[in-house]
Amino acid sequence: MTYTVRQDEVVARYDELLHSVLDGNEVIITDGAKPIARLEPISNEDSSVIGIWKDRFAPEQESADIQREWRAKWQATS
Secondary structure: OEEEEEHHHOOOOHHHHHHHHHOOOEEEEEEOOEEEEEEOOOOHHHOOHHHHHOOOOOOHHHHHHHHHHHHHHHHHHO
16 A cells, blocks of 8 residues: 655654555655655565665775775875
């Protein structure tokens, strides 16, 4: 089932909305009549970290290079 909620209600109804999603429902968040976001359950096939983040990680060497670059930037600001 799909429920609709205004964006100004989301914080006050967060627990209720999350439980609804956990029960398999979809929640559409609107700004007036315009849909702006959707909360929906993650399917079993996408429920692992690998499923959610697949194709978003760099190969191992590139990842190490990125980590070194960020570490250097962080140390420069400390």
